[in-house]
Amino acid sequence: xxxxxxxxSSILADNHKLSCTFLLDVPGLGYLEGGSDPNxxxxxxxxxxxxxxxxxxxxxxxxxxxPPAYSNRVRAALNASAPSxxxxxxxxxxxxxxxxxxxxxxxxxxxxxxxxxNMLLKAFINRLPPLQDLAAHHASTDASVPESGHGTGEAFRxxxxxxxxxxxxxxxxxxxxxxxxxxxxxxxxPSKLS
Amino acid sequence: MALPKTLQPxxxxxxxxxxxxxxxxxxxxxxxxxxxxxxxxxxxxxxxxSSSKVPLWLAISLKRKRKCRIVPPIWLNxxxxxxxxKNEKERGEExxxxxxxxxxxxxxVLLDVAPDDLAQPALLRSLLKDLREVRQxxxxxxxxxxxxxxxxxxxxxxLTPIELTELKPFLVKAMGMMQALEPxxxxxxxxx
Numbered sequence: 423x424x425x426x427x428x429x430x431s432s433i434l435a436d437n438h439k440l441s442c443t444f445l446l447d448v449p450g451l452g453y454l455e456g457g458s459d460p461n462x463x464x465x466x467x468x469x470x471x472x473x474x475x476x477x478x479x480x481x482x483x484x485x486x487x488x489p490p491a492y493s494n495r496v497r498a499a500l501n502a503s504a505p506s507x508x509x510x511x512x513x514x515x516x517x518x519x520x521x522x523x524x525x526x527x528x529x530x531x532x533x534x535x536x537x538x539x540n541m542l543l544k545a546f547i548n549r550l551p552p553l554q555d556l557a558a559h560h561a562s563t564d565a566s567v568p569e570s571g572h573g574t575g576e577a578f579r580x581x582x583x584x585x586x587x588x589x590x591x592x593x594x595x596x597x598x599x600x601x602x603x604x605x606x607x608x609x610x611x612p613s614k615l616s
Numbered sequence: 617m618a619l620p621k622t623l624q625p626x627x628x629x630x631x632x633x634x635x636x637x638x639x640x641x642x643x644x645x646x647x648x649x650x651x652x653x654x655x656x657x658x659x660x661x662x663x664x665x666s667s668s669k670v671p672l673w674l675a676i677s678l679k680r681k682r683k684c685r686i687v688p689p690i691w692l693n694x695x696x697x698x699x700x701x702k703n704e705k706e707r708g709e710e711x712x713x714x715x716x717x718x719x720x721x722x723x724x725v726l727l728d729v730a731p732d733d734l735a736q737p738a739l740l741r742s743l744l745k746d747l748r749e750v751r752q753x754x755x756x757x758x759x760x761x762x763x764x765x766x767x768x769x770x771x772x773x774x775l776t777p778i779e780l781t782e783l784k785p786f787l788v789k790a791m792g793m794m795q796a797l798e799p800x801x802x803x804x805x806x807x808x
Contacts, residue, residue, distance in 0.1 A: 524796060543797040543798060543799075547765050547794070551759070557786065558756070585793060589789050592785045592786050592789055593786040595622055596625075596783075596785045600781065602629075603630065607728040608728040608729060609728070
């Protein structure tokens with residue numbers, strides 16, 4: 423989950439919108455709100471993409487409450503059973519839940535920052551074993567055979583967020599590579615390298 | 617990087633097998649020839665009833681041409697594998713020590729190319745499979761162990777390169793994510 427300047431995932435995660443409250447009047451930018459008022463007033467609320475909200479909040483032009491994706495409700499659900507929470511659609515289309523949470527944490531003060539990061543880390547740790555099992559399972563089964571049955575594994579798979587999906591893909595690919603090696607007699611090339 | 621993503625993290629099983637083909641093995645040649653100088657060394661001489669040591673790749677090549685009989689390594693027999701398997705099961709979470717870094721590759725290649733030179737190849741195959749499964753189960757347990765959960769380490773003593781190949785890309789990314797999410801404790805401690 424590197425914060426690479428050129429990482430498309432990071433850029434996409436940065437682009438997710440956040441509900442911000444302005445702490446001062448901003449003349450001439452009222453069109454952002456879509457209303458007829460030419461100015462933004464103090465305490466006005468506006469959805470801003472994170473990359474903008476970050477700078478504005480660090481300079482104390484705006485504040486934002488913790489987005490609902492990281493609220494106490496989600497935290498309680500994660501505490502109850504982390505693998506059964508659907509993280510996929512909490513943050514935008516691709517759902518970079520961890521990435522976005524980490525970016526928000528970077529802006530927060532020490533205490534809430536530690537709390538938020540702890541929640542992300544705990545969620546990740548608790549979701550890792552089922553993720554690994556699922557990746558191993560999918561690596562060992564033939565990809566051309568259609569999936570059958572919708573067990574807990576499938577429900578978990580649909581609830582994975584962006585980085586978890588990447589991790590799943592990585593685990594599946596390396597497992598499959600080794601499985602192909604085990605299954606084919608040595609010295610005979612597969613007809614098609616996948 | 618110009619390499620495709622799948623080749624970046626570590627060597628592929630095929631590449632590892634290629635390396636394993638440098639391992640020495642004994643063969644009993646079915647032809648007579650004086651010593652031969654190849655790029656990788658001098659091999660021979662080959663005199664039918666006596667055995668000689670050659671690299672695995674040469675042994676495979678000769679075997680495919682029906683020009684030799686491969687003498688299995690001392691560990692590739694039912695008793696040794698049964699002992700290894702038993703040892704592996706008794707060790708708990710630790711991994712047992714395998715005879716050689718290329719154990720998995722060499723045993724697979726020999727079973728594929730020269731099953732007729734081994735005693736009870738079907739049983740050997742199933743013992744190797746059992747051994748692999750026991751070790752896989754341990755890796756799975758290891759991934760859920762305390763060390764990994766703290767994002768710090770995974771105990772991989774006695775794992776061979778090919779087993780690591782299967783594990784590495786997943787583990788590296790998972791660990792990377794945990795490190796990124798870890799609250800910055802060091803700084804806080806430094807401030808105190």
